Amino acid sequence: MFDLLARAWPLLDAAIPVTILLGLSAFILGSSLGMLIALARLSAIAPLRWLGFAYVSVFRGTPLLVQLLLVYFGLPRYGIALDPIPASIVALTLFSAAYLSENFRAGIAAVDSGQWEAARSLGMGYWRAMRRVILPQGLRIAVPPVGSRLIALMKDTSLASTITVVEMTRVAEEVGATTFRYMEMFLIVGILYWLINQTLTLIQSAVEMRLSRHFR
Template identity: 70%
Template structure:
């Protein structure tokens, strides 16, 4: 297995970078979009709540693989053609935003209602109350679930291989096909995924402990 690892190392290096790029970039973009969707879900405007609910329902209720294939193979039918990496990034972002919006919404909803009342009693506007009081607390509460979503998203990037994005799973399949050593390649790639996610888990634990100390 060591010989196979050394042989495929150049491909694995670029594949790891692509996997991390897809995972982190879609997480950042998905977090921004997810926060907007979460705020729409708790809005007083019925239309915004309805649109946000429909978005979450669609992207949580359908498989990510189907979404990737629809974006890559379906959009060209309407004159929108995306290369494999942008198509995968778009699908991962839209998919993760649906889940992250629920993580953020639950965190915001967990903030004591007395915080809203206290802010209102001082004459603070909705925007100031949300940005200065509610969101900082809600996001802190949501850290564990948001961290878990990032770890899941790193694993979900493997589906990008279906549209020829050269990430870890794609490399394992290519090298396995050329050497007929699928078992060893997928074991190595599985180990790499595990290492990446363990590093993210450690980072999440450190972040949680530091944020918790601030509020003690």
């Protein structure tokens, strides 16, 4: 296996940063969009709630692979042609935003209603209370599921190989095809995914511990 790793390493050395770029970019952008969707679903304005619900329903109810193919192969029909990496980031962002919005919404909803009352008693309006009181507590509650979503998203980047993005899974397919050592090659890539996700798990645990100490 080590000889195969040495043979594949020049390709993997370029593919690993692509995998991490896809995952982190989609997570950051998806978190921003997901927060907006979460706030829309919690809004007192009915059309915003319906729009947020429709978004979550569509993107959670359809496969990520189909969404990737629609963005990469479907949008050019309407004059929007994206390269493989931007197309992957767009699809992963839209997909992750639906799940992250539910994580954020659950965290905000879990904040005790007394916090709202306390904020209003201090003369805070809705948005000021949300920004200074509710969101900090809601985000702390949402850290575990949000961290899990990042780890899941990092694994979802493997689907980008279907639209020719040269990330780790694509390298495994190419090297496996030339050496016929598919089992070993995919095992190597599986270990690399595991190492990346274990690192993210440790970072998540550190963030949770820090937030727990801060809010004691």
